[in-house]
Amino acid sequence: MTLTGRTGLLAALGAVVLVIVPSWWTLLAVDGVLAALVVADLVLAGNVRRLRLHRSGDTNVRLGEEATVALIVENPGPRPLRARLRDAWPPSAGSSPRTVTVTIPPGERRRVETRLVPTRRGDRAAVAVTFRSYGPLGLAARQLNRAAPWTVRVLPAFPSRRHLPAKLARLRELTGQHVALIRGQGTEFDSLREYVDGDDVRSIDWRATARRADVVVRTWRPERDRRIYLVLDTGRTAAGRVGDIPRLDCSMDAALLLGALASRAGDRVDLLAYDRRVRARVEGAARTEVLTAMVRAMAPLEPELIEADAAGMVSALLSRVRQRCLVVLLTDLNTTAIEEGLLPLLPQLTAKHLVVVAAVSDPRVTEMAAARGDSAALYDAAAAERARADRRRVTVELRKYGVEVVDAPPDEIAPALADAYLSLKAAGRL
Amino acid sequence: MTAVQAPPGEPATAGQVARRRWRRSRGILVAVLALLVLGVLLALMRPRTGSETLDPDSPGQDGARALVEITRRHGTPVTVAHTASDAAERLRSQPDAVLVVVRSERLVAADLTALRGAPGDRLLVTPSSETLSALAPGVEASGSAWSTPAPGCTLPAAAYAGDADFLGATTYKAPGEATTCYFDGLGGAGLVQLPMGGATVTVLGSSRLLTNQHLAENGNAALAMNLIEGRAGVVWLLPDLPAPGSGGHKSFSELLPFGVKLAVLQIVIAVVLVALWRSRRLGPVVVEPLPVVVRSAEAVEGRARLYRSRRATDRAAEALRAGALERLTALLGMPRSAASDPAMAAEIVAAVAAHTGQEQAVVGAALYGPPPVDDAGLVSLAGVLDDLERLVRNS
Structure with a gap:
């Protein structure tokens, strides 16, 4: 139970009565009447325990967008319910309004909508619905928490999807929607067909022509059905914030753009998120559903503040992959993490697979490197130059193993990685 | 016509804000007003006592x-x-x-x-x-x-x-x-x-x-x-009127009428009730684990502060020169490894001097000379390196 401001106000007004009629009996009468009214109000307040609660609404929302979750409250009791209601969500779910006043006559139902504007990725579960049911006098209320479970999954924002049409156009340019006649890099044998005027005579298949009456040419098509393995590093280096968002979120964005592009290009896309154990894995998803599957798998991922286990990651990867594939490792070019963790294991990977390392660089470092003026700014610039030199050294060492390195600031990493993929595809290196 | 709908819970106009405030506070205002009216009435009904009240020699209204x-x-x-x-x-x-x-x-x-x-x-x-x-x-x-x-x-x-x-x-x-x-x-x-x-x-x-x-x-x-x-x-x-101090000592509580004491007790009760009202939360406190906020550039900034606190002009100059060399060799079309190779020093200096029109000794001192000893030296060195880079880029 709980009281209201009116109770206190009435008690304060009782003081005036006591000044006029000063006696212990008056005190007893004033407070007795007040207590009786409070008890009567409690008895007459609508029953919360018997309310029936239902939920409906959105279960998925992209980060930065708005979801609406409705709560339907049904009052089967004989008394009307006049209540203050709070649908409690975690703070990062960004729910509003905080409280709602509902009046539900007996036997009726009311719908209460809560808008959610989440501020972080992940699953957001409704905590409880609290009812404060007031009596007819508004002096006291019964209060009770009721469970009304509902979970909204906040998906990555995927802001780089605006780059997708441009990259798809490049892909189409690259491969052509129609079969190519010229055998070249990045193509594979498609079919035989009859020669028509204008075809390149070099593409005539003499053996097939000999078997048939017509001249037959070979056609080629771009490589398809390659396998792309996206590996997200969720270790400590992914936790650092670049601008205002964690590096992991930038990596996810790049991975999603690449995944969307590659699945349209006819390649198979798999995803692995790893730090010291497998955090998420998407394998063998159908081409049309791979993006949805990836987004759902990424939603609850949070960077862990532990050093990633490169050896574990490589073995988790190699145990699942038989054929040659493109391994895209989304991590940071952190000197110690790469030199001690990944470099010794690279030969295992590069022996069979093509490896791309994509890293988000920090614009703050670039800004510091350009700082001039007083000595403090120059020390900043020197430290930034030093960090960039370390990064360059790691890049050079990785390239020695035949690893492609994409190092770009957060707003450019996704298109840069997509471009790297497209040029690898054009070069037929998949 | 479509009106812009304010989201529920947020008032749209000043009028709505005023109405909401009025709705919230009118109960208290009415109560205060009622108390005020009651107080004025009681004060009016109280028999006034003036200097001449019931004075047997006074012909005034209150005299006797x-x-x-x-x-x-x-x-x-x-x-x-x-x-x-x-x-x-x-x-x-x-x-x-x-x-x-x-x-x-x-x-x-x-x-x-x-x-x-x-x-x-x-x-x-x-x-x-x-x-x-x-x-x-x-x-x-x-x-x-x-x-x-x-x-x-x-x-x-x-x-x-x-x-x-x-x-x-x-x-x-x-x-x-x-x-x-x-x-x-x-x-x-x-x-x-x-x-x-x-x-x-x-x-x-x-x-x-x-x-x-x-x-x-x-x-x-x-x-x-x-x-x-x-x-x-x-x-x-x-x-x-009794002479001052002749009335004997009386404590404050003895001077208070009984009714006022009871009223104070009642107000204490009211305050307790209000405290009970305010102390009851509407629902549980919701907790959630928050992500750690670590800025990615923190290590770099830390290193910069370390340089500054130790006045490490030599290391700072070395880093600035390495960066400048890296960019200069790239601009001059030299191999990537040239920047860090001491054997290429003379060649780089000659190429930079040729592109910028500066003397080789000046360029050599800027790129490979002894490190500056103080902050002023570091600032001037950075200026020279920036000039070289700009000249090479524009040449």
């Missing part, structure tokens, strides 16, 4: 000269005393006289003792609680009369007088042996007469009916005359 003059004309001598000891002395000299005590709040403990020892009847007009307990033990103030009550008793003085002006008068509770008149309906009486030893003590709750202004109304004059006439004389005690 009319009553005293009428009494004198009816043959009863009235003497006016201004101190309690004076009054006691006069009473001792004429024991049949009646003592009329007005403005008794001016009497201190010593005065009350003096009066208690004096013989004769007493008429206490709206006595203070001390006076009441000293001169009319057993009688207690109980409340106020809200109407003009009928006498409703057998006391001849009241019965003959009929209705009198008791509106707003103090009423009293009296012990069983006392005669009570003018009831307020709640068990209190505006007029109490009780026998004490051989004499009678009369307590009158209204001073209004004795004043010049109201004496002629209702049965006021009759009641007043009945109460004080028929004696050998009247001693009218209008005490002077």
Whole structure:
């Protein structure tokens, strides 16, 4: 139970009565009447325990967008319910309004909508619905928490999807929607067909022509059905914030753009998120559903503040992959993490697979490197130059193993990685 | 026309904000207003006491000269005393006289003792609680009369007088042996007469009916005359203000009326109730694990601060030169490894000098010279490196 401001106000007004009629009996009468009214109000307040609660609404929302979750409250009791209601969500779910006043006559139902504007990725579960049911006098209320479970999954924002049409156009340019006649890099044998005027005579298949009456040419098509393995590093280096968002979120964005592009290009896309154990894995998803599957798998991922286990990651990867594939490792070019963790294991990977390392660089470092003026700014610039030199050294060492390195600031990493993929595809290196 | 809908919970216009505030606060405002009106009404109904109230020599509205003059004309001598000891002395000299005590709040403990020892009847007009307990033990103030009550008793003085002006008068509770008149309906009486030893003590709750202004109304004059006439004389005690400090020490709580103490207790109860109301949360506190906020550039910034605190001009210069060399060799189309290769130093210096038109010695000192010894040297070195880079880029 709980009281209201009116109770206190009435008690304060009782003081005036006591000044006029000063006696212990008056005190007893004033407070007795007040207590009786409070008890009567409690008895007459609508029953919360018997309310029936239902939920409906959105279960998925992209980060930065708005979801609406409705709560339907049904009052089967004989008394009307006049209540203050709070649908409690975690703070990062960004729910509003905080409280709602509902009046539900007996036997009726009311719908209460809560808008959610989440501020972080992940699953957001409704905590409880609290009812404060007031009596007819508004002096006291019964209060009770009721469970009304509902979970909204906040998906990555995927802001780089605006780059997708441009990259798809490049892909189409690259491969052509129609079969190519010229055998070249990045193509594979498609079919035989009859020669028509204008075809390149070099593409005539003499053996097939000999078997048939017509001249037959070979056609080629771009490589398809390659396998792309996206590996997200969720270790400590992914936790650092670049601008205002964690590096992991930038990596996810790049991975999603690449995944969307590659699945349209006819390649198979798999995803692995790893730090010291497998955090998420998407394998063998159908081409049309791979993006949805990836987004759902990424939603609850949070960077862990532990050093990633490169050896574990490589073995988790190699145990699942038989054929040659493109391994895209989304991590940071952190000197110690790469030199001690990944470099010794690279030969295992590069022996069979093509490896791309994509890293988000920090614009703050670039800004510091350009700082001039007083000595403090120059020390900043020197430290930034030093960090960039370390990064360059790691890049050079990785390239020695035949690893492609994409190092770009957060707003450019996704298109840069997509471009790297497209040029690898054009070069037929998949 | 489509109106822009404000999201629920957020008011759209100043008018809505004002309306919402008014809705929220109107209950409290009405209560405060009601208290204010009540306070003003109570203050208006209270009998005013001025300097001349019930002064037997005053012809003003609140004075009592009319009553005293009428009494004198009816043959009863009235003497006016201004101190309690004076009054006691006069009473001792004429024991049949009646003592009329007005403005008794001016009497201190010593005065009350003096009066208690004096013989004769007493008429206490709206006595203070001390006076009441000293001169009319057993009688207690109980409340106020809200109407003009009928006498409703057998006391001849009241019965003959009929209705009198008791509106707003103090009423009293009296012990069983006392005669009570003018009831307020709640068990209190505006007029109490009780026998004490051989004499009678009369307590009158209204001073209004004795004043010049109201004496002629209702049965006021009759009641007043009945109460004080028929004696050998009247001693009218209008005490002077007691000398400062003569009243004895009284604590604050003793000075407070009982009703105020009860009201304070009630307000404490109200505060507790309000605290209970405010302390109850609407639902649980929701906790959630928050992600760690680590800025990615923190390590770099830390290194910069370390350089600065140690004045590490040599290391800073080395880093700046390495960066500049990296960019210069790239601009000059040299192999990537040239920047970090000491064997290529002479070649790089020559190429940079050729592109910029600077002397080789200057370029060499900037790119490979001894590190600067102080901050000023570092600043100038950075300036030279930036100039070289710009010149090469523009050449």
